[in-house]
Amino acid sequence: MHIDSYFSLSNSSLGESEFVILGIPYDSTQSFIPGSRFLPNAVREASWNLESYSMLFDFDFNDVKICDAGNINVDGTFIEIVERVGEFYEKINAIPIAIGGEHTISYACAKNFDNVCYIAFDAHLDLRDEFDGNKFNHACTVRRICEEIENVILIGVRSGTKEERDFAENNIEVFYSWDVMEKGINWIVDRLECKLVYLSLDVDVFDPAFVHVSTPEPAGLFPMHFLQFLKKFKGKIVGFDVVEGIPDNEKRTQMLVARMIFEFIARSKRF
């Protein structure tokens, strides 16, 4: 029975799966619109609308083993959540795909990988050292990740403070949204040197026309840009998360997230 599980993609036990889908319904530090806590289940529901075949990658989902592991318990403090995610990631032998929740959960996921580049599609720099007296606020995610991972790359950025920009220029690589829009994804992919990647998709990188998000930023990327990235980039991606979406009544946001996970899996099997 499909009880709340990722449709057509949840066909395996945790032990034998190649990909594991995990919900992390946490959004407690949201500074603007809360509600991304409801995304994982909404994506599962939206996934009922997916076929079992990717046209983009010419891939049939009968040829892959996937487990939907449900949602992780987000009671307690954020540190407790980080520990729970760590324990879970340690015991699996598959590529994990986390559905947030706010961007903070990307830290809990990415820190379990060694020797990776962290590539995030994001409208924001998320490089503050502290926000609302909290080092694990969603506005600090990339800053915390910089303490765990050396090589950090952001794509689609168009908002941040002067201090964040200064920090970014000295510590990470940033591709701004206007450059993506004008020069295209290939121009960026050509400049990426990393081979082993943890990938994070903060859906506010897309124009608010396409998604309902916690902190909308106008003049963003198109969903096609992300699909083109999946198609053109040749590095190995060992972990993935999608964050900051808020389910909407028309099911546009949750459908977009479901589709991006679907194509991520198809892409991973074709490389």
Place this chain on the structure above:
Amino acid sequence: MHIDSYFSLSNSSLGESEFVILGIPYDSTQSFIPGSRFLPNAVREASWNLESYSMLFDFDFNDVKICDAGNINVDGTFIEIVERVGEFYEKINAIPIAIGGEHTISYACAKNFDNVCYIAFDAHLDLRDEFDGNKFNHACTVRRICEEIENVILIGVRSGTKEERDFAENNIEVFYSWDVMEKGINWIVDRLECKLVYLSLDVDVFDPAFVHVSTPEPAGLFPMHFLQFLKKFKGKIVGFDVVEGIPDNEKRTQMLVARMIFEFIARSKRF
């Protein structure tokens, strides 16, 4: 010019006012549906629909001095917010009316009063000692208030744990929703002995048919019950807050909150 303030009720400076309206847009510990952070401004907008005369209390608002002090800064930790509210309440010489935000903000407000009873209309006991590793979670509000105020009374309760109920029976006075529905408000008012009161209205006390709230509980009170309480109860109320409403598209929730504040002021001037 109409500054975006509580309509027809904001006619005075802070110094000369008899009532001060303050928004506290904080909802970070919400365990279920977040969004009450958007209530204060929605109530202001809804207030454009209020007349300047209360038919229920035969009172004209030209005869009262009210100041809308805007929203308090909720950046930082909850402790910092408590301090800011405390400093604000210290400097005013008027009856404060706070618009939440989650119920937690009631603690920040009520603790500034001495020798009062704390009466809350609430569907929940809110008596947990800790929740999500946080003593200031919205599920702990009344427990924290019990540490500050001796005499605590809850009206309309219909949800809580066994532990909370045990604590309630030994420490506070509770009127359950079924008793309110069956016996009426007068039956309760006749049993109240307190003369000096801090009043809190958690709008989830009402049936979910009437309001959009963070943690809806079926089989609740009617708005008329609260109006009858304002009409029949003869004690002096020195502070008031309304919490846990989430603005809805049809402006029902925000209109209800606006009206309850309106009638609270009219009532206070007629006694």
Place this chain on the structure above:
Amino acid sequence: MHIDSYFSLSNSSLGESEFVILGIPYDSTQSFIPGSRFLPNAVREASWNLESYSMLFDFDFNDVKICDAGNINVDGTFIEIVERVGEFYEKINAIPIAIGGEHTISYACAKNFDNVCYIAFDAHLDLRDEFDGNKFNHACTVRRICEEIENVILIGVRSGTKEERDFAENNIEVFYSWDVMEKGINWIVDRLECKLVYLSLDVDVFDPAFVHVSTPEPAGLFPMHFLQFLKKFKGKIVGFDVVEGIPDNEKRTQMLVARMIFEFIARSKRF
């Protein structure tokens, strides 16, 4: 073909009909939430959900001739609309049922009847002489009607200014919402002496829990109160309008209006 017509109730030509349904999608003077202009068509859509039999009045709609005459043109000034409605009402030989639009349209309809009492269910007195420099603002409707009809009765009132209340006490009969709630509809019906009636239902008379309206007022009547009025009141009703509803996503408001028109027709045939 059912083209946007009132379902199961539109079975006749204009000439042979006993009841005529007319939409007046006008809401230009709304002081708070506009959108009632979209009500007539939404009510038609909602009416697809009606049966052809009224259980309340034990009446089958095969035994009545009804015409849905569509919406009247509301281009131009309000005076022009009043004239168009007048010309239309003059040429029909049936009981007209108008769907607003704002309450102002009730003036355009009611003024075409002689020797009637005007009974309105309404949360507001609508007795201002002028509003926003306009004598035909929706807040002035009943005042304008008082200039055309001698005997005016309002039921369910709970909002107005001091001046309106003074005017009301000297010129019309008012039954307040608290009295309806406490004493019931029979108590009111027993006090009504009029025999020939034009009836107006401003749906903001109901609690905002039940409808989406332009100017919501908490603590209102229940839909059952209006049905009880239709059942108990024995006078002859020669014209009817329903106004001030705004269609909602869940189709609650439009369904309520459709049902009230349905029962009005059933009732009219049983007396």
Place this chain on the structure above:
Amino acid sequence: MHIDSYFSLSNSSLGESEFVILGIPYDSTQSFIPGSRFLPNAVREASWNLESYSMLFDFDFNDVKICDAGNINVDGTFIEIVERVGEFYEKINAIPIAIGGEHTISYACAKNFDNVCYIAFDAHLDLRDEFDGNKFNHACTVRRICEEIENVILIGVRSGTKEERDFAENNIEVFYSWDVMEKGINWIVDRLECKLVYLSLDVDVFDPAFVHVSTPEPAGLFPMHFLQFLKKFKGKIVGFDVVEGIPDNEKRTQMLVARMIFEFIARSKRF
């Protein structure tokens, strides 16, 4: 304390400010979807999501003095509103930024400037001489402005009557949306000769995918087009308004308007 003002951009008194933000919540002549009256406050709320730094213009908002003057009183006739806006604009010594409300309010704002070109981004010509018996209907805005300002330029137009187009060809300059989409903003900017400009952004110029508006017109511009205009155009802009947006549930429209005002200010300081 955060008064409900334009976040991070309201840091000054009216007297010392370089920019003044003013809400004009008027939408009474809307011929299709009303609701833009709720835009000014929704934009303020959305502005909580803005940083204090513009990445596009490399500008920090600590270096500018801005006052949010609240909403102007829109009670009474439109002429009275025009007078109130005029009195307000006369007393300020700063660049005014008005948030509508319908496009009509642009007339009330622009007529206070001498020797300017009026440039509007708009899907419609708005050149009717009269509509619904009203010379100040929102469909007449540009016609009225032509009576006050000699040099009028519209960008992004794709809707109007034959009569409006004839009038346009003889009296104003029009850049159609298809030309913007095909040739880009630079092509237009190169053809603009005006140096001193009053700028109006009717957000229906954008594709309905990006905004909720009163009169949606498909096949519109992208938000990036307007940002590119702000970046490339070298004239001096002495006044600005944004009109015709209706707040949406997902806060996309209000966030877009907030951002455009934000970048307008950053741009104005960098030239």
